[in-house]
Amino acid sequence: MHLQMKVCIFSTCIVDLLFPNVGKAMVEVLERFGCETVFPKGQVCCGQPTYNSGYSKETIKTFYNEIDALLSVEADYIVGPSGSCVAMLKEYKDILKDDPAYAQKAQILYDKTYEFTQFIYRVLGILDCGAQLDATATFHRSCHMTRLLKERTAPFVLLDHVKDLKMIPLNNVQLCCGFGGTFSAKEPEISEAMVDDKVNNIVATKAQVLIGADQACLMNIGGRMNRRGEKIKVMHIAEVLNHNVDLKRVKYVKDTDHQMVPANGSGVF
Amino acid sequence: MGLKTSNLTFDERVKKAKQDKFMQAAVGKAQDAQFEKRTRAREELGNWNGWRDLGEQIRQHVIKYLPDYLEEFSANIEKNGGHVYFAKTDVDATNYIKQVAKEKQVKKVVKSKSMVTTEIDLDKELLKLPGLSLMETDLAEFILQEDNWDEPTHIVFPTLHKNRDQVREVFQKIGYTGDNDPEHMGRFARKYLRQYFMEADLGITGCNFAIADNGMINLVTNEGNADLTMALPKTQIVVMGMERIVPSLKEAEVLDNLLCRSAVGQKLTSYCTFSAGKLADELDGPEDFHVVILDNGRSNALNTAFEPILQCIRCGACLNVCPVYRQIGGQGYGSIYPGPMGKVLSPVLDGGYENFGELPYACSLCGACSETCPVKIPLHELILEHRKVEMNKLHLDHSLNNVIFKTISVGTKTPILFKGALLGEHLALKPFSNKKENSVENLYPEGKVDKVPKIAPSLIHGWVDVRDLAEPPKVKENFRHWYDRHQKEKRGEING
Secondary structure, three states: OOOOEEEOOOOOOOHHHHHHHHHHHHHHHHHOOEEEEEEEOOOOOOOOHHHHOOHHHHHHHHHHHHHHHHHOOOOEEEEEEEHHHHHHHHHHHOOOOOOOOOOHHHHHHHHEEEHHHHHHHHOOOOOEEEEEEEEEEEEEOOOHHHHHHHOOOHHHHHHHOOEEEEEEEOOOOOOOOOOOOOOOHHHHHHHHHHHHHHHHHHHHOOEEEHHHHHHHHHHHHHHHHHOOOOOEEEEEHHHHHOOOOOHHHEEEHHHHOOOOOOOOOOOOO | HHHHHHHHHHHHHHHHHHHHHHHHHHHHHHHHHHHHHHHHHHHHOOOOOHHHHHHHHHHHHHHHHHHHHHHHHHHHHHOOEEEEEEOOOOHHHHHHHHHHHHOOOEEEEEEOOOOOHOOOOHHHHHHHOOOEEEEEHHHHHHHHHHHHOOOOOOOOOOOOOHHHHHHHOOOOOOOOOOOOHHHHHHHHHHHHHHHHHHOOOEEEEEOEEEEOOOOOEEEOOOOOOOHHHHOOOOOOEEEEEEEEEOOHHHHHHHHHHHHHHHHHHOOOOOOEEOOOOOOOOOOOOOOOOEEEEOOOHHHHHOOOOOHHHHOOOOOOOOOOOHHHHHHHHHHOOOEOOOHHHHHHHHOOOOOHHHHHHOOHHHHOOOOOHHHHHHOOOOOHHHHHHHHHHHHHHOOOOHHHHHHHHHHHHHHHHOOHHHHHHHHHHHHHHEEEEEOOOOOOOOOOOOEEEOOOOOOOOHHHHHHOOOOOOOOOHHHHHHHHHHHHHHHHHHHHHHHH
């Protein structure tokens, strides 16, 4: 075994406030694969709710707080269960590039931070987490993870290796679910039409489980499905990769003939 | 029509669009079809992102040296005997064009498709001249004209919102008696329009790219109507946005490639024409050739964060991938420039935030537009930039939402307050939550909120009116408490 890797948990405010199971699953998976985790309590939120609403000045101190908190502990990596929030942390580098006190810290944050599935697949080099889930499922590909973080393949590779899980492709996977942070609450009419489109495509797959790597999107889609009375189980990918794990099934990329799939897949057109 | 197409409020337009199920189905179908065609055409070219880089470089270079290229271009036009007019505003442009029409005693005008002439409301202005008639010869624009000047809903496919039966009804008003077969209707339109071409004494076209080093106008079309508009009438007026310029034919080739593949999924449109005024040894072409170069607010973008929007080549790909455009269609935006590029451009042009201030908020920042843009305009970032200007600079929001956002900004920078929120939210939502049965598993272990009182802030209604909200976990069950316990247990294991 290598020296133990130290991972700082970036929980995201939405997991802190509403979805403890997602955070638990992520910590358990990381620890299972030999990471020592640490959770700095000063962290609050990546700042997207206000920054993306136009309150850029008011949000600067939120960025400072998050940087100070996440860098307050010695860790090799910072890992979070959300492509969108992680992409925001990585944007600090550009937003604060002229900030004498924080430019360098933002760069350190940028270099250390990974989204959960990215970290498992690309950093730890794990192909099969040893999980099992006897179900049909479809995956919602979140926009910020795909287009800002530019990671569009890691979750699919990992899900393909969950025992007994049958993945069904989602029609129009490229379309936004209509969450968009405060957009969903500020423009409910448009957001509703968008999420209905997404729900219709999910229902058409007849999948038993909806999986995603961004809990906020799942909260939006699931919330709409519950309102419409559509039957489905919603799981964050960390919960799936933490389900019925048998360590005997765990496989590392280096021990197989698997070729690492590039983050942008076959390219973007 | 002008830049602004509607006097309804944004909310009213959205409500209207949402009721138009036909439009939504038509837009969805068109987006899906274009998704396939565009992707295929780009793959076929190969090395797509390299081409995008090149396109971006060309456009950025031109914008940076815009005055020089405009000077070179206009000098070349004049050298060939043409006239150039720089129009500061829409009124300047239409006045000049009307003046030319008056001097030439124009009776019949043919026009080929041009967004910029719609922007300056040229048709309406020209029709004020006594004895002048005018015909839009692009098939889609022709349909809109005959449908009592209906507004375009897409910058490349203006009649995206109409189906073949609606087109047939429009044509029946001008003597069509056939069925709804597009080919039959197309043949009818062709014959109908041909007469106008033969009689027209003024042709007005737009411009895809103006070639600086030879003074030529590059137009790409699929119908050939622009070619007739250029070739037949004795006088031609080209109307172009001031940014629509390329250094030479070499750069036009790159941009035509990007444009056609992005706009319609073709490697090249059926017609790709380079033209100018009639030369001494030529048989056809206009004897009198005018180019109107329009600012109309474009220079507002220069040297600001919004400058990249001047890179736009009007391919419409951003409309075709936009999930908001998919739902509200072109008419939802209230600007002749809809979709992501319209959200960025409309407030920059002389419409301002007064007319288009809501548009930047009607966006989930999904980034599909930036990803597809063939000249790499960071569209969703510019949409966000508008929000920053509206909130941080102009302080345009005086509603309760403004107070809520400022409160959130305090809450998210202050760990001790957030800790309080982890307790407080629980209590605040408790009275409204219920444990009724859920069809969705694994999201509502503690119950849900599916209704809030009328007096709740609009932001809360925005969420809860559409979808259920999870009741937060009990304080002892939240992630932070679990993590503490978990670490203690682990240490206990290690020690024990």
